[in-house]
Amino acid sequence: MSKYITTPIYYVNGEAHIGHAYTTFIADTFARYHRLKGEDTFFLTGTDEHGQKIEESAQKHNKPTQEFADEISATFKNLWDEFGISYDKFIRTTDEEHKRGVQKAFEVMYNKGDIYKDFYEGHYCVSCETFFPETQLVDGEFCPDCGRTTSVVKEESYFFKLSNYEEKLLQYYEEHPEFIMPKSRANEVINFVKGGLRDLSVTRTSFTWGVKMPESIHDDKHVMYVWLDALLNYVTALGYGGDEAKMNYWPADVHFVGKDILRFHAIYWPAFLMSLDLPLPKHIGAHGWWTRDGEKMSKSKGNVVHPKEVADAYGVENLRYFMLREVPFGQDGDFSQRAFIDRINSELSNDLGNLLNRIIGMSGKYSNFVIDSKDVTKYHAKELRAMDEILDSLDTYIQKLQPHRYLEELWRVFAIGNGVIQEYEPWVKMKNNQEDEALATVALVANVLARAAIMLHPVMPETTKIIADALSFEINTQSFKKLVQEKALLDTFTIKKVPPLFPRIDEPLMEEAPKAEPNPPKKEEKKVQKESTKEQDNLIEIGQFFETSLKVGTVVEAEEVPKSKKLLKLQVDLGEEKPRQVVAGIKEFYSPADLLNTQVCVVANLKPAKLMGMISEGMLLAAKDEDGLCLVRPEKPKKAGTPIG
Numbered sequence: 001m002s003k004y005i006t007t008p009i010y011y012v013n014g015e016a017h018i019g020h021a022y023t024t025f026i027a028d029t030f031a032r033y034h035r036l037k038g039e040d041t042f043f044l045t046g047t048d049e050h051g052q053k054i055e056e057s058a059q060k061h062n063k064p065t066q067e068f069a070d071e072i073s074a075t076f077k078n079l080w081d082e083f084g085i086s087y088d089k090f091i092r093t094t095d096e097e098h099k100r101g102v103q104k105a106f107e108v109m110y111n112k113g114d115i116y117k118d119f120y121e122g123h124y125c126v127s128c129e130t131f132f133p134e135t136q137l138v139d140g141e142f143c144p145d146c147g148r149t150t151s152v153v154k155e156e157s158y159f160f161k162l163s164n165y166e167e168k169l170l171q172y173y174e175e176h177p178e179f180i181m182p183k184s185r186a187n188e189v190i191n192f193v194k195g196g197l198r199d200l201s202v203t204r205t206s207f208t209w210g211v212k213m214p215e216s217i218h219d220d221k222h223v224m225y226v227w228l229d230a231l232l233n234y235v236t237a238l239g240y241g242g243d244e245a246k247m248n249y250w251p252a253d254v255h256f257v258g259k260d261i262l263r264f265h266a267i268y269w270p271a272f273l274m275s276l277d278l279p280l281p282k283h284i285g286a287h288g289w290w291t292r293d294g295e296k297m298s299k300s301k302g303n304v305v306h307p308k309e310v311a312d313a314y315g316v317e318n319l320r321y322f323m324l325r326e327v328p329f330g331q332d333g334d335f336s337q338r339a340f341i342d343r344i345n346s347e348l349s350n351d352l353g354n355l356l357n358r359i360i361g362m363s364g365k366y367s368n369f370v371i372d373s374k375d376v377t378k379y380h381a382k383e384l385r386a387m388d389e390i391l392d393s394l395d396t397y398i399q400k401l402q403p404h405r406y407l408e409e410l411w412r413v414f415a416i417g418n419g420v421i422q423e424y425e426p427w428v429k430m431k432n433n434q435e436d437e438a439l440a441t442v443a444l445v446a447n448v449l450a451r452a453a454i455m456l457h458p459v460m461p462e463t464t465k466i467i468a469d470a471l472s473f474e475i476n477t478q479s480f481k482k483l484v485q486e487k488a489l490l491d492t493f494t495i496k497k498v499p500p501l502f503p504r505i506d507e508p509l510m511e512e513a514p515k516a517e518p519n520p521p522k523k524e525e526k527k528v529q530k531e532s533t534k535e536q537d538n539l540i541e542i543g544q545f546f547e548t549s550l551k552v553g554t555v556v557e558a559e560e561v562p563k564s565k566k567l568l569k570l571q572v573d574l575g576e577e578k579p580r581q582v583v584a585g586i587k588e589f590y591s592p593a594d595l596l597n598t599q600v601c602v603v604a605n606l607k608p609a610k611l612m613g614m615i616s617e618g619m620l621l622a623a624k625d626e627d628g629l630c631l632v633r634p635e636k637p638k639k640a641g642t643p644i645g
């Protein structure tokens with residue numbers, strides 16, 4: 001049976017951060033797990049190099065775009081090589097074979113009638129490389145995904161008939177409930193599709209850094225939309241449109257992606273594949289976002305976690321273990337050195353590292369380092385059964401994409417190892433002339449450690465090699481089959497002394513991140529932060545609340561903003577020298593007449609913002625649900641400017 005595992009391909013507009021490392025570690029772990037089981041596995045990663053964002057980044061760095069892409073792509077590849085990532089192919093979307101494959105796919109979809117030419121007018125977010133209809137923008141201007149300013153774009157474009165696939169997609173989700181994992185993420189995709197799919201613009205004319213159109217279409221003005229180009233990497237890497245020798249790996253078993261790009265993978269990608277008459281991937285595994293010390297990471301805050309820095313300080317395998325164990329797959333996670341150190345000291349050093357030390361210590365004292373499993377079954381059948389039951393269950397956590405549960409369960413095996421030493425006290429037995437029993441316990445623990453090391457190998461490949469070496473065996477498919485599946489015991493061997501695997505850590509090994517600013521988050525960061533932190537995890541001090549100045553205001557003028565579906569322009573008296581101008585996205589729910597001479601509640605100390613070219617010097621409090629929006633107003637008239645709080 002073959003397996004195909006992928007990471008997203010990373011944009012070459014900056015260096016790798018901890019989020020990239022996380023997906024790559026997970027995918028690498030799964031690929032290694034399948035190889036360990038003897039499955040023919042193909043693991044793909046690479047870089048996404050086209051599009052306006054990359055073109056602009058190269059310009060900022062005063063470099064030709066290709067040269068810039070080459071440099072950044074190499075930093076990803078070198079980092080993964082340094083980290084021992086076991087990819088089978090590192091694809092670049094500037095590879096000729098990839099470009100040919102994309103052109104071929106475009107041609108197939110076009111000839112099928114799924115692509116047509118028209119005009120596009122919409123709001124484009126360069127950062128997300130995505131168009132949004134005006135109705136989806138925040139405050140008529142900002143990207144609903146990342147919060148950045150969008151720009152209005154009108155251009156000729158080829159469109160993919162995404163709307164044709166609405167029903168087929170919904171049917172597919174229904175028939176394949178495990179397609180989107182974790183399942184909790186499926187609903188947001190299904191609701192999005194149920195909300196109606198618009199045809200997707202799949203070419204651009206406003207810049208040139210993209211895959212050219214197929215020659216058969218003769219339309220050089222256009223280059224391909226970067227997401228069409230990027231998603232196709234999963235099949236062009238196997239030779240789609242060229243030498244298709246590796247297409248036997250298709251369909252992919254899992255595309256690992258971050259939750260922010262789930263929609264592209266769970267809606268657009270399956271629709272493209274349906275159009276190409278190719279089977280759909282078995283699972284899309286969407287993971288959550290990492291914060292640092294509870295804060296969203298950003299270059300401007302200077303709190304981005306650089307995986308190389310962490311790996312240099314703590315070791316890359318400790319980092320792999322921490323990231324996979326710390327966060328239930330699919331949920332957001334937080335990187336803090338404290339939590340990291342705690343796991344290294346308690347789980348890696350105490351539970352695992354000590355177990356090896358104790359076997360070395362005891363076997364050295366009792367049997368000149370020789371370990372013999374001959375009496376293990378006689379004295380420890382119960383413990384062997386308990387261990388095997390856990391080991392047999394581990395595969396289901398791989399099937400369910402739950403590496404954190406896999407590790408949690410595996411640690412119960414180490415607990416068995418530590419528990420028997422406590423319970424059977426071999427040192428007492430040695431004194432009481434029960435040498436056979438004492439040595440059987442030591443040998444049991446060596447077997448526990450051996451089997452657990454095999455199963456830990458996909459997460460910590462190098463560390464487990466050292467353990468296996470100390471126990472005189474090699475971790476590979478044969479030993480997996482023999483020791484884990486067939487449950488054979490280790491042959492008699494002489495244990496090797498090794499230095500402690502996980503020295504305890506007392507103090508953080510890296511500088512702490514700069515402290516968070518006391519100011520409320522900027523508008524740009526608001527949306528993402530709201531998503532990535534749960535309220536109860538984000539309690540504030542009363543002082544923080546009072547940093548917001550809320551006041552009662554009287555609307556003294558109100559008018560519609562021409563050409564805007566959402567905005568009204570108000571003059572609001574806050575008891576100051578002159579009224580403040582507030583531009584509010586409430587036009588769908590209130591007319592100017594509804595507001596004139598009424599009172600509203602205003603956030604009065606927001607930095608002024610520009611909406612459709614107009615200054616807005618405050619924000620109205622409002623409540624919104626499925627039935628619409630209503631303003632929050634004082635119950636009785638109050639003097640303009642009265643503070644609220």
Ligand code: MSP
Nearest residue numbers: 008009010011019020048230231257258259289290
């Ligand atoms: N190029 C696209 C993917 C195309 S796949 C056909 C892209 N690239 S990216 O470099 O911006 O992001 C790659 C991955 O990194 C995404 O899965 C994203 O979720 C992940 N992360 C970026 N920041 C992250 C965190 N702070 N935490 C966890 N993962 C995050 O999107």
